[in-house]
Amino acid sequence: MAEPLLSVRGLRKSFGGVHAVDGVDFDLAAGELLALIGPNGAGKSTTFNMVGGQLRADAGTIRLAGRELAGLPPRAIWRLGVGRTFQIAQTFASLTVAENVQMALLSQDRKIYGLWWRAAGHRRADALQLLAQVDMQALGDAPCSALAYGDVKRLELAIALAHRPRLLLMDEPTAGMSPAERHALMQLTRRLVSEQGTAVLFTEHSMDVVFAHADRVLVLARGRLIAQGTPAQVRADPLVQQVYLGSGAMLAPAAAQGGRVDG
Numbered sequence: 645m646a647e648p649l650l651s652v653r654g655l656r657k658s659f660g661g662v663h664a665v666d667g668v669d670f671d672l673a674a675g676e677l678l679a680l681i682g683p684n685g686a687g688k689s690t691t692f693n694m695v696g697g698q699l700r701a702d703a704g705t706i707r708l709a710g711r712e713l714a715g716l717p718p719r720a721i722w723r724l725g726v727g728r729t730f731q732i733a734q735t736f737a738s739l740t741v742a743e744n745v746q747m748a749l750l751s752q753d754r755k756i757y758g759l760w761w762r763a764a765g766h767r768r769a770d771a772l773q774l775l776a777q778v779d780m781q782a783l784g785d786a787p788c789s790a791l792a793y794g795d796v797k798r799l800e801l802a803i804a805l806a807h808r809p810r811l812l813l814m815d816e817p818t819a820g821m822s823p824a825e826r827h828a829l830m831q832l833t834r835r836l837v838s839e840q841g842t843a844v845l846f847t848e849h850s851m852d853v854v855f856a857h858a859d860r861v862l863v864l865a866r867g868r869l870i871a872q873g874t875p876a877q878v879r880a881d882p883l884v885q886q887v888y889l890g891s892g893a894m895l896a897p898a899a900a901q902g903g904r905v906d907g
């Protein structure tokens with residue numbers, strides 16, 4: 645693997661007596677799509693939130709291009725080049741599509757974030773260019789509240805890309821989407837990260853998305869990394885099969901075409 649962009653070592657977090665994340669190590673290279681999977685309660689969100697700074701790690705290091713992120717607040721981590729999309733879309737329904745992107749650009753430029761009306765004239769051309777990257781240039785003047793769900797997710801991606809992150813964290817990016825929409829969004833993500841060399845860490849319950857689009861997969865169970873490798877390696881791993889068989893989910897290629905695994 646090329647020199648990692650993100651390097652995580654000995655990451656731990658407990659809640660009371662629960663070892664939610666119990667000594668996790670992994671690397672992520674620029675341009676790589678890395679999936680973080682595991683049954684419910686495995687520690688995916690906790691890991692994710694420690695990388696993004698929403699949760700403070702009890703122990704361990706999280707280095708982005710050699711810079712320590714552990715202990716920094718989310719805003720500082722964002723400034724260092726870590727973008728994020730959320731499971732529940734974080735857009736302003738009362739603004740137009742273009743204004744939502746302009747708000748992100750305002751924030752990036754350290755202008756006053758709360759004054760949404762200032763967004764209307766701010767870097768509109770740049771906003772439209774970002775929308776073009778996610779094939780939404782025709783929807784710039786549409787109210788955000790009128791968008792179809794798949795379009796909201798694409799808009800979120802444009803917003804996350806507005807400050808050109810080196811690492812993009814995507815929390816269940818395809819939740820609630822139809823199979824066709826899921827693959828379209830991940831293909832778009834792949835195209836954008838290839839063009840820009842962004843690294844992506846994503847949590848995902850839909851195995852079809854993981855096996856079709858991830859370069860590598862990390863499998864967590866009870867806070868520990870039980871396997872990592874290519875989708876084919878992970879799918880063939882007996883321990884992974886055991887963990888998922890307990891949930892009734894199938895990891896065989898045929899079943900992976902449409903399977904959502906809920907833990």
Ligand SMILES: Nc1ncnc2c1ncn2[C@@H]1O[C@H](COP(=O)(O)OP(=O)(O)OP(=O)(O)O)[C@@H](O)[C@H]1O
Pocket residue numbers: 659662663664665682683684685686687688689690691907
């Ligand atoms: N704020 C919290 N307080 C107490 N316990 C927590 C908290 N957050 C997570 N946990 C516990 O830590 C463990 C890991 O939870 P986490 O949400 O990271 O798992 P997950 O893999 O993201 O699960 P899911 O797929 O259900 O979202 C679980 O046992 C959970 O109950």
